[in-house]
Amino acid sequence: MSFALRRNKTTSDTPDTESKIRIRTIETIDVTVMIGSAISAFALSQLLYETILPVSGALGFLLTWYVFFIAISWLAVREIRGTVRAKDHLARVAVWTGASLAIIPLVLVVLYVIGKGYHSLRPQFFSQDQRYVGALSDSTEGGGAHAIIGTLQQVGIASLIAVPLGITTAVYMNEVKGRLAKPLRTVVDAMSAVPSIVAGLFIYAAWILALGNQQTGLAGSLALSVLFLPTVTRTAEVVLRLVPGGLREASLALGGTEWRTTSRVVLPTSRSGLVTAVILGVARVIGETAPLILTVGGAFIMNWNPLAGKQDSLPFFVFRLIRFPQEAQIARAWTGALVLLILVLVLFVIARAIGGRGPDNISRLKKRRLKRKGLA
Amino acid sequence: MPKSSQVDEIKVSLLDQNDSEVRINPVIRRNRVDQVYRSVAAVSGSFVFLVMALIGGFLLYRGIDALRISGWGFITESQWAPDMGGAFGIASLLPYTFSIAFVALFIAVPVSIATALFITEYAPRRIRRFLTATIDLLAAVPSLIYGLWGLFYLQPRIITLSKWLADNLGFVPFFKVNDDFGTSLGVFPSSTFVAGVIVSLMVIPICTSVMREVFGQAPPGEREGAMALGGTRWGVVRDVVLPFGQGGIIGGSMLGLGRALGETIAVTLIISPSFDAKWSIVEQGSNSIAALIALKFSESTETGISALMAAGLALFIITLLVNTAASSVVNRSRSGSATEI
Numbered sequence: 001m002s003f004a005l006r007r008n009k010t011t012s013d014t015p016d017t018e019s020k021i022r023i024r025t026i027e028t029i030d031v032t033v034m035i036g037s038a039i040s041a042f043a044l045s046q047l048l049y050e051t052i053l054p055v056s057g058a059l060g061f062l063l064t065w066y067v068f069f070i071a072i073s074w075l076a077v078r079e080i081r082g083t084v085r086a087k088d089h090l091a092r093v094a095v096w097t098g099a100s101l102a103i104i105p106l107v108l109v110v111l112y113v114i115g116k117g118y119h120s121l122r123p124q125f126f127s128q129d130q131r132y133v134g135a136l137s138d139s140t141e142g143g144g145a146h147a148i149i150g151t152l153q154q155v156g157i158a159s160l161i162a163v164p165l166g167i168t169t170a171v172y173m174n175e176v177k178g179r180l181a182k183p184l185r186t187v188v189d190a191m192s193a194v195p196s197i198v199a200g201l202f203i204y205a206a207w208i209l210a211l212g213n214q215q216t217g218l219a220g221s222l223a224l225s226v227l228f229l230p231t232v233t234r235t236a237e238v239v240l241r242l243v244p245g246g247l248r249e250a251s252l253a254l255g256g257t258e259w260r261t262t263s264r265v266v267l268p269t270s271r272s273g274l275v276t277a278v279i280l281g282v283a284r285v286i287g288e289t290a291p292l293i294l295t296v297g298g299a300f301i302m303n304w305n306p307l308a309g310k311q312d313s314l315p316f317f318v319f320r321l322i323r324f325p326q327e328a329q330i331a332r333a334w335t336g337a338l339v340l341l342i343l344v345l346v347l348f349v350i351a352r353a354i355g356g357r358g359p360d361n362i363s364r365l366k367k368r369r370l371k372r373k374g375l376a
Numbered sequence: 377m378p379k380s381s382q383v384d385e386i387k388v389s390l391l392d393q394n395d396s397e398v399r400i401n402p403v404i405r406r407n408r409v410d411q412v413y414r415s416v417a418a419v420s421g422s423f424v425f426l427v428m429a430l431i432g433g434f435l436l437y438r439g440i441d442a443l444r445i446s447g448w449g450f451i452t453e454s455q456w457a458p459d460m461g462g463a464f465g466i467a468s469l470l471p472y473t474f475s476i477a478f479v480a481l482f483i484a485v486p487v488s489i490a491t492a493l494f495i496t497e498y499a500p501r502r503i504r505r506f507l508t509a510t511i512d513l514l515a516a517v518p519s520l521i522y523g524l525w526g527l528f529y530l531q532p533r534i535i536t537l538s539k540w541l542a543d544n545l546g547f548v549p550f551f552k553v554n555d556d557f558g559t560s561l562g563v564f565p566s567s568t569f570v571a572g573v574i575v576s577l578m579v580i581p582i583c584t585s586v587m588r589e590v591f592g593q594a595p596p597g598e599r600e601g602a603m604a605l606g607g608t609r610w611g612v613v614r615d616v617v618l619p620f621g622q623g624g625i626i627g628g629s630m631l632g633l634g635r636a637l638g639e640t641i642a643v644t645l646i647i648s649p650s651f652d653a654k655w656s657i658v659e660q661g662s663n664s665i666a667a668l669i670a671l672k673f674s675e676s677t678e679t680g681i682s683a684l685m686a687a688g689l690a691l692f693i694i695t696l697l698v699n700t701a702a703s704s705v706v707n708r709s710r711s712g713s714a715t716e717i
Contacts (some may be wrong), residue, residue, distance in 0.1 A: 059533070067690065088608035095498050096491020099507070104516050109525045109577075116528070165420050172417035184421050186703065191428055191632075193699035194692065197640025198431065198667045205434040209681075211492050226427060233424070258406065259413040278420050280516065287518020291641035293670055310487040315520045322524060337521055352509055 017046060029080065037073035044068045066097075109340065117338025120331045125339065130300035139331035146302040147317035147336065150217055151343075152297065153306045154313055155286050157221035158228050163278055166232030173233075174240040175248075175262050185237075194231035199226040200291030208295070217299035217306030220313060225289035231281040239273030240266060272354050279351035283344050289315035316338050428501075429573060431692060439686030442679060454651055456668065458589040458683035459676060466690055468653040471689075472663040476643060477492065477636035479572025479657060480579050484636075485629050488583035496591040497613055508588070515581035517600075523642030526574035531646065534573060535564035537659040549655040566648040574642045579632035587704060588630055590624025591617050627706030634699040638691060640666035665691045 019098045045064040070093055078086035125143035133142035169188070203223040207213050243266050251261040267274070297310030298320060314336055321333035406414070442449055446464060453465025495507050539561055541551040553563055564570075576687075594617045602612045643664050649671060650661030669684050676684060 084608055088610040091613065092498065093611035095490045095494045098487045099494035101487045102491045102514065102584065103510055105577050106510065109517060109521060112525055112529050113521060168417050168420035169424060172421035176417045178418050180418065180421055184424060186700065188427055189698050189703040191424060191701055193634045193695050194431065195640065195666055195695055196639040196694045197669050198688050201669065201685060202431045202434055203686060205438040206430060209438065258410045270454050283516045287520055288519045293435055294673055299390060315518060318520060337524055340518060341521055342515055342638055344518060348513055
């Protein structure tokens, strides 16, 4: 039996030089076994597939190939390396399979939405509404500007409500550390599990039925902020926890008040993380459909005012149009879905780009600003 | 106003002779700004409590009329006809809601365990960050888009699998299909199974991120010890990482369950509503509380809305219970009480 942990050849030859022990070594024989198993599994499934086995189609073929590959490579590894390594090999294949099962759908979804949506994507999708569009007119006519504006306004208002509240709540849990901090954490966790449709129902019951308001963009943004608040709070709390305690203590030791410590030391240190938290929250909320069905009303014409009258939103627009029987309407829905997906992806990439930098890395823009002040 | 808060007095308490510990208790005197800051933070913190109480309160307040009409029938009745003065209840909705969630978990939990293990144990260091970002992206894609993809792309393809299950495993009640229709492909779309598969895509990122975090905290000493004893990577995973991460696996799965129970849009797009609870998960017709609310909302009158509010309250309570239990499990495993080293 051979060991998984083996030293590098160079290390054993010259024990004096300290070189890194490599835990994982991939040798030519391992690779050869894999390739050989794949090829022979392919050949075997070619031979047996659709003649003996009860499977068909491309998926059936891939499945057969996969099963044969596992069996053959297991046998091969067992011959060469022994049963322990063969088990290790099986586990490795299982883990790789699971990880690709998580990632493949994402790729498929993105590609499929692009493929379905780009046909009818025209510049006027961003500038026109559905005012002069009938169910039978061409899918390239009109646009979703009213829905895009609605979504941006609703998400904007929701973040105006939720972001300050969320960050202050996180500050309370992590900096003030008041008596309520512990139960608060439990409640924030619970709040993040509120189903989105329940948030919509709540705003409908409280804001529309009880207070006598109409379905407006504002009602939608209230429902969104119910979902947004716990997301921001939780991620902001994680970010604040990453700020080293030494910084806080240094500030307090220099005579800084608690407020100064938070506002001048903790929050600026974690700024990039907080921005990431907010953008990720926006990316989640921007695609919420269920609460908006109950609260914004939906409209096919532009409504610039989120405070009065029914408004549309991009996800709701897609959700309504996709259930029409007409091809053109469905095509329009796919275009909306593509725009929505692009919005989410762009937000996500921005969030990653900002969050990728640690607190000690200063961006180019900030360096310039510091230089102007003569600090760097 | 004082310039800054100072350490006002330093209490040095020498304990008794046996215990020579010197305890320093700095008492910080807070100025007015600090007091305002603390109370503002406390107020916004308690706002969360308020909102949660209001959600429960308003749903109960609006739903109580319907609950009065239906009485205990709300739990035992499987029809949903509140607008015509008929009976209504969640007796068929609850099993459907849970079976969609369980199908989702059945797929999501193994995949998430594998993905989390892949990220923490198997993946090369360089692509770890990329993978974590990809899983986060999976969570950021709107459920509407998953629903659309499921409806147009996945459903026509996956019903062949449903048919295969019905043909070959039909003796299991879950995969049994009513014989009147035969097993033509037409009876398989819009089923619990298809909805569950789609919902699993939304559950995977949640489970994975919890499990990844817990697996990453497996004690490095034991990990290296297992390696040093000649264990394979699988040996380390089986004997160190998985036992240590048990709490994370359970808690992550329950968090996923909470998410799956409340998933609305994707389920609404996939299912065709059915009010007769049945064992088969591959046969057409399914339902969920969230989807019912989304579908019936626009066509409901006063009693109907009230009944939907009551259903929403039931969903709210269920997800609350599931999630609170889940976070307590996760927190316990995070705090390290699950391990003794």
